[in-house]
Amino acid sequence: MIPNKLRLLWRNMGLGQTRCANCLAPFTPELPSNALDTPKNGPAGAAAPLCPQCSILFTPYKGPRCPHCAVPLQTAPAPCALCRQNPASWDGIAAYGLYQNTLRDALLRLKFGGALFLAPLLGACLLEASCCLPWPDALTAVPQHPVHLRRRGFNQAHELAKALHKLSGIPLQTELLRRHAPHIPQTGLSAAERRRNKHHAFHAPAAAKDMRVWLIDDVMTTGITLSAATHALRAAGAQGIYVLIVARTPLHS
Ligand SMILES: [Zn+2]
Ligand SMILES: [Zn+2]
Known part of the structure; x- marks a missing residue:
């Protein structure tokens, strides 16, 4: 002492x-x-x-969640109404907190304010959240549209995956997912149209075959993007795809 x-x-x-x-x-x-x-x-x-x-202010959400989409629930963990109708395509999900208050501010500062100094902190939030997931062969981040990447200069999901790689030592394989620019702008499309539009936006190479992957993103809202990325990894033969996000929006949108 x-x-x-x-x-x-x-x-x-x-x-x-x-x-x-x-x-x-x-x-x-x-x-x-x-x-x-x-x-x-x-x-x-x-x-x-x-x-x-x-x-x-930085505390994880520990209440009940839907085990498929991580949306917070009032009752004991059970699939939410949306996931009962339309089960998630990934094998598991973990989220640190809810997309509100301090965590939302930090994610917005990272994404739109270029506050890259926040990546180690938010990467540590991912590491804390990941304790329930099976250990992966590699981390990969949801890639951005090439247009957005050129405009912003960095991909916030990749910065988070890099920070998690430094903390955990899990290999980071950025080349496991590629994203093409969408042919039709997303704005004004219905959820079903957005899903169709995004379905072909990702491609995973043969290197993903038989791999267990943690798919990293900053926030999950509808899950359409993560679902399209999961389909691409699955099509390439990945054996386990686990979504790991910093924050989940508190309601379905
Ligand atoms: Zn402080
Ligand atoms: Zn759900």
Whole structure:
């Protein structure tokens, strides 16, 4: 045990001061109670420490969810009405939180604000969420439309997969999925039309054969994109496809 006097000295001298991985404010992490422990603040610990305010805000959703699409439910985990009608095409799903409040802000800052410094923190959220999934042969991220990629300069799903690869050591295979630009714009299409439009948007090479893959994305809303990517991996012979997302929208859209 570390005496309280030493803790006070550590804090007053600003020893071990770091920056919060979410709000970037400087703070001194709590000294661990055991000298052999490393300071742990937030899901990534020392890799992406969180200040006391942010660590309260970054908490996983632990309530009941639909086991197929991860939408939160009021009752015990069971397939939601939509999944009972139209079962998900992937073999399993894990999500860290809900697409609201702090988590939504962080994902929007990463995607539209270019805040790439948030990737290690959000990658750690993926790692925490993934504990229920079978260990994969590789990670792959949902690719972006080439047009969007050119405009934004980076793919947020790929940045998250890269961060998860660094934390877990699981191989990252970006070439397992390719995406073509859609022929028809998605805007104004019905859900059925969007599904048809996206169905041919992805291609997976023969290298995916017999692989167990974690398919990484930032947010799941309708699941149409993830479903199209899953179909492409399945067509190439992948044996296990598990969707891993940072956040799920709280309602079906
Ligand atoms: Zn903070
Ligand atoms: Zn569902």
